Amino acid sequence: MTATFDALWTELAPIGRNRATGGYQRLSWSPADTEARSWFAQAAAARGLDVAPDRNGNLWAWWGEPGAGAVVTGSHLDSVPDGGAFDGPLGVVGALAAVEELHRRGVRPRRPLAVVVFVEEEGGRFGVPCLGSRLLTGAITPDRAAALTDTDGTSWARAMAESGFAPERMGPEPDLLGHIGAFVELHIEQGRSLAHIGRPVGVADTVWPHGRWRMEFSGRPDHAGTTRLDDRHDPMLPFAHTVTAARSVAEAHGAVATVGKAVSKPNCANAIPSKVRAWLDARAPDEATLRAVVDGVDAEARRSSVEHGVFLASFKESSTPVVRFDSGLRDRIATIVGGANGPAPVLDTGAGHDAGVLAAAVPTAMLFVRNPTGISHAPGEYADTADCHAGVQALTTTLADLLTE
Numbered sequence: 001m002t003a004t005f006d007a008l009w010t011e012l013a014p015i016g017r018n019r020a021t022g023g024y025q026r027l028s029w030s031p032a033d034t035e036a037r038s039w040f041a042q043a044a045a046a047r048g049l050d051v052a053p054d055r056n057g058n059l060w061a062w063w064g065e066p067g068a069g070a071v072v073t074g075s076h077l078d079s080v081p082d083g084g085a086f087d088g089p090l091g092v093v094g095a096l097a098a099v100e101e102l103h104r105r106g107v108r109p110r111r112p113l114a115v116v117v118f119v120e121e122e123g124g125r126f127g128v129p130c131l132g133s134r135l136l137t138g139a140i141t142p143d144r145a146a147a148l149t150d151t152d153g154t155s156w157a158r159a160m161a162e163s164g165f166a167p168e169r170m171g172p173e174p175d176l177l178g179h180i181g182a183f184v185e186l187h188i189e190q191g192r193s194l195a196h197i198g199r200p201v202g203v204a205d206t207v208w209p210h211g212r213w214r215m216e217f218s219g220r221p222d223h224a225g226t227t228r229l230d231d232r233h234d235p236m237l238p239f240a241h242t243v244t245a246a247r248s249v250a251e252a253h254g255a256v257a258t259v260g261k262a263v264s265k266p267n268c269a270n271a272i273p274s275k276v277r278a279w280l281d282a283r284a285p286d287e288a289t290l291r292a293v294v295d296g297v298d299a300e301a302r303r304s305s306v307e308h309g310v311f312l313a314s315f316k317e318s319s320t321p322v323v324r325f326d327s328g329l330r331d332r333i334a335t336i337v338g339g340a341n342g343p344a345p346v347l348d349t350g351a352g353h354d355a356g357v358l359a360a361a362v363p364t365a366m367l368f369v370r371n372p373t374g375i376s377h378a379p380g381e382y383a384d385t386a387d388c389h390a391g392v393q394a395l396t397t398t399l400a401d402l403l404t405e
């Protein structure tokens with residue numbers, strides 16, 4: 001298993017890699033994403049799996065005929081801009097290596113198994129995370145998905161069509177979903193909980209509720225040298241206030257909030273901007289706290305906009321309710337993968353996953369692999385090879401247990 005994992009990891013590693021930063025740029029339907037998806041299709045077929053896309057662009061590789069009670073594992077291959085090597089690929093490469101290990105162990109499955117690669121998990125190009133799994137489960141309408149655009153104005157429907165899919169066929173797939181008896185996703189931890197307690201592998205318990213909101217501050221464009229300060233309607237000022245308010249409001253609620261993306265129009269050093277568009281990402285331990293954080297930031301943004309004579313419009317782009325993974329599956333997996341040190345630790349996370357979307361429809365679990373620095377969504381994301389191998393062993397043990405019950 002370790003040799004297979006290492007070989008597959010090495011094959012995938014150059015695809016979409018930015019040599020200058022060491023990070024990855026695999027935005028959905030881009031040439032790098034397409035190359036990674038083709039790599040997956042080939043690697044899965046070489047292991048005797050039958051590969052077929054669903055109507056939403058997710059890729060499925062089946063061991064056995066698709067059918068009732070299937071055990072499904074997998075993750076995603078797209079990345080955030082300049083993301084890390086592990087977020088997504090660990091769960092895909094790990095799944096393929098686990099399938100080979102199941103063969104080596106001589107496991108005779110009593111139900112079908114599939115490896116899935118979900119499309120646009122990060123929302124890195126079209127803004128809504130977990131788009132492939134949301135479409136599959138009906139958590140987003142095909143019309144809304146079709147109309148999402150990237151920063152160049154290319155729509156999801158067009159990008160999908162250019163990759164050979166028929167956007168008019170998008171939508172929930174109750175038959176496919178109805179086949180899934182259990183879904184398990186292997187993922188790098190995006191924090192330091194496992195490093196802190198000195199364990200290589202953990203099992204997920206909950207995902208914090210989270211979402212993205214777009215704020216558009218519209219002011220009056222003017223000359224940076226000649227416009228008296230009192231005469232300005234500068235949208236950069238309430239925007240700047242909102243960035244710092246996000247931090248203090250989140251801090252006061254034990255939550256997190258981030259403004260990681262902003263665009264100024266016309267983006268000119270010697271002109272007061274006409275508009276600043278900014279995205280708030282907010283996450284909290286429970287729904288009420290998340291609401292309070294978003295409302296609190298919005299109130300600050302509005303107050304400051306009024307003060308500066310700027311018009312503010314806010315829109316919710318996506319949200320994911322709190323996820324509680326299947327407790328029976330969680331405890332069973334924690335016990336069987338725990339080893340000599342007792343059951344594997346159970347963790348909460350602030351990161352979103354396709355498993356979180358699927359959890360609303362099917363029994364779902366996640367395995368996390370230790371991340372020594374906790375860094376993620378950045379080139380510095382890292383996990384030791386030995387810990388990745390331990391994660392794949394845990395996934396194999398889990399799949400073997402589910403396939404033979």
Ligand code: HGY
Pocket residue numbers: 121122129130350351352353
């Ligand atoms: O943003 C997130 O939590 C994710 O990794 N999709």
Ligand code: MN
Pocket residue numbers: 076087088121187352353
């Ligand atoms: Mn991920």
Ligand code: MN
Pocket residue numbers: 080087122377
């Ligand atoms: Mn991610």
Ligand code: MN
Pocket residue numbers: none
């Ligand atoms: Mn001039």
